[in-house]
Amino acid sequence: MPIKKMNKSDLVIKISNKSDSFSEDDIVKSVNSIIDLISKSLVKKHRVELRNFGTFSIRSRGKHLSRNPKTGTSVLVEEKNHPYFRASKNLKQSLNN
Numbered sequence: 206m207p208i209k210k211m212n213k214s215d216l217v218i219k220i221s222n223k224s225d226s227f228s229e230d231d232i233v234k235s236v237n238s239i240i241d242l243i244s245k246s247l248v249k250k251h252r253v254e255l256r257n258f259g260t261f262s263i264r265s266r267g268k269h270l271s272r273n274p275k276t277g278t279s280v281l282v283e284e285k286n287h288p289y290f291r292a293s294k295n296l297k298q299s300l301n302n
Contacts, residue, residue: 217232220232243261250263250286255293259290261288261289262289262291263289264289265286266282268283268284
């Protein structure tokens with residue numbers, strides 16, 4: 206079975222279909238605000254926990270030697286941070302039921 210994808214506009218439409226109380230513009234602003242708040246918290250190296258959904262945090266990748274796949278030459282990759290998401294136990298269980 207092919208994996209179906211949902212982007213931000215699909216999410217806004219689904220929320221809009223479930224709620225008569227909010228306009229689509231309000232939902233777009235809310236979704237953008239939530240994403241912005243999570244992003245700003247991660248920039249400050251704070252962890253964001255959404256109960257029964259999961260936890261967003263950052264992980265550090267250390268400086269290491271890598272290879273350019275096109276030329277085969279060695280390249281030094283500097284240390285950098287990347288976002289990390291860990292699903293909650295409840296989310297994992299709901300996927301397998």
